[in-house]
Amino acid sequence: xxxxIVYFIASNTPTPSPTPTGTSTxxxxxTGTSTxxxxxTGTSTxxxxxTGTSTxxxxxTGTPxxxxxxxxxxxSSVTPSQTPTASVTPSQTPxxxxxxxxxxxxxxxxxxLLDIWPGxxxxxxxxxxxxxxxxxxxxxxxxxxxxxxxxxxxxxxxxLTRDVRPGYADSSPYDIAAFGNAVVYAATATGLGDELFYxxxxxxxxxxxxxLNSGSASSYxxxxxxxxxxxxxxxxxxxxxxxxxxxxxxxxSGTVLVKDINPxxxxxxxxxxxxxxxxxxxxxxxxxxxxxxxxxxxxxxxTNMVKNIHPSxxxxxxxxxxxxxxxxxxxxxxxxxxxxxxxxDGTASNTVLVKDIxxxxxxxxxxxxxxxxxxxxFQFYYSMYLLVISHNSLWNSLIISILCIIRxxxxxxDDGT
Numbered sequence: 001x002x003x004x005i006v007y008f009i010a011s012n013t014p015t016p017s018p019t020p021t022g023t024s025t026x027x028x029x030x031t032g033t034s035t036x037x038x039x040x041t042g043t044s045t046x047x048x049x050x051t052g053t054s055t056x057x058x059x060x061t062g063t064p065x066x067x068x069x070x071x072x073x074x075x076s077s078v079t080p081s082q083t084p085t086a087s088v089t090p091s092q093t094p095x096x097x098x099x100x101x102x103x104x105x106x107x108x109x110x111x112x113l114l115d116i117w118p119g120x121x122x123x124x125x126x127x128x129x130x131x132x133x134x135x136x137x138x139x140x141x142x143x144x145x146x147x148x149x150x151x152x153x154x155x156x157x158x159x160l161t162r163d164v165r166p167g168y169a170d171s172s173p174y175d176i177a178a179f180g181n182a183v184v185y186a187a188t189a190t191g192l193g194d195e196l197f198y199x200x201x202x203x204x205x206x207x208x209x210x211x212l213n214s215g216s217a218s219s220y221x222x223x224x225x226x227x228x229x230x231x232x233x234x235x236x237x238x239x240x241x242x243x244x245x246x247x248x249x250x251x252x253s254g255t256v257l258v259k260d261i262n263p264x265x266x267x268x269x270x271x272x273x274x275x276x277x278x279x280x281x282x283x284x285x286x287x288x289x290x291x292x293x294x295x296x297x298x299x300x301x302x303t304n305m306v307k308n309i310h311p312s313x314x315x316x317x318x319x320x321x322x323x324x325x326x327x328x329x330x331x332x333x334x335x336x337x338x339x340x341x342x343x344x345d346g347t348a349s350n351t352v353l354v355k356d357i358x359x360x361x362x363x364x365x366x367x368x369x370x371x372x373x374x375x376x377x378f379q380f381y382y383s384m385y386l387l388v389i390s391h392n393s394l395w396n397s398l399i400i401s402i403l404c405i406i407r408x409x410x411x412x413x414d415d416g417t
Contacts, residue, residue, distance in 0.1 A: 193218020
């Protein structure tokens with residue numbers, strides 16, 4: 001007999017980040033048009049998806065304005081206080097705040113702000129990120145292809161920041177992270193692969209921070225994340241290391257490798273960066289313990305595995321979520337399936353299984369997290385799959401029937417009880 005629940009929310013399966021094939025399969029919280037993959041050799045055999053030199057076939061051409069050199073990088077820590085005031089092509093300036101406060105009785109009617117690519121063609125805005133008084137995003141226009149745009153919520157204040165790859169050759173900005181009143185992001189420039197850029201919303205203030213993997217080779221940068229004013233990400237910084245943990249303060253000299261987690265040219269693949277209880281957590285593969293939970297305080301000595309949850313394989317921590325200063329995530333220890341775990345302080349002793357919801361080796365696959373900050377509770381959905389396996393001797397095959405799928409709500413307070 002099957003029990004059916006009319007109201008349920010389907011489990012959410014996150015889109016994986018672009019990674020090389022190999023022992024680790026990290027997950028990224030961002031998706032978009034650019035999917036860089038390291039070209040290093042080692043346990044994985046990745047194939048680059050962006051060499052930084054391709055030029056898409058234009059459907060329309062235009063004459064972009066002359067732009068300053070990409071090499072104007074700062075020499076000291078970047079703490080921008082300026083808000084975007086200039087345009088690349090038209091001399092438009094923001095005319096009003098992007099965050100109007102409607103009265104309680106008035107809810108603005110959703111409407112198109114600006115037809116960036118006039119006509120029926122999509123501009124496909126993506127990686128929408130609020131920083132200061134501006135919202136940054138990647139979009140395609142009929143002249144500039146995929147570049148970084150900014151808006152203050154008005155037509156006049158919606159504009160291209162800079163045509164990083166002049167003409168109809170896209171720089172494909174992705175993984176845009178707020179950095180003060182500016183943003184740090186990954187993009188491709190002519191003669192370069194995917195590298196680290198900075199923008200405060202102006203043409204002159206949009207530039208390359210550092211060519212991490214010098215020359216035309218790509219750094220395959222992913223996962224830009226702001227932790228307490230420092231940008232953390234994964235990238236290839238030379239031919240002698242794989243995609244590893246890096247950090248940046250927005251300057252060339254302050255953009256450095258933190259730790260070669262998987263030594264040599266293997267990929268440590270740091271991913272799923274999440275701040276909780278003032279600790280930066282992430283998932284990574286050291287080549288010995290495979291993909292496990294890690295923390296860092298920004299130095300090699302303070303970058304360490306929290307716990308080897310799966311002693312004989314990869315626990316592959318996913319869906320890292322902070323709720324009331326407790327980090328929740330899913331993982332498997334090899335005995336149970338993928339279940340809910342928590343870490344209160346980044347130590348092995350306080351990183352534990354909350355509950356084996358689907359008892360045994362089967363997985364409950366917790367998903368669709370929601371944190372109730374006002375009452376200290378954490379909600380998620382999980383699924384149980386009831387299977388019947390029968391043997392058909394006539395056809396000498398196994399017939400597997402899924403009888404029913406039941407989804408439950410499950411609540412617990414932040415101490416895991």
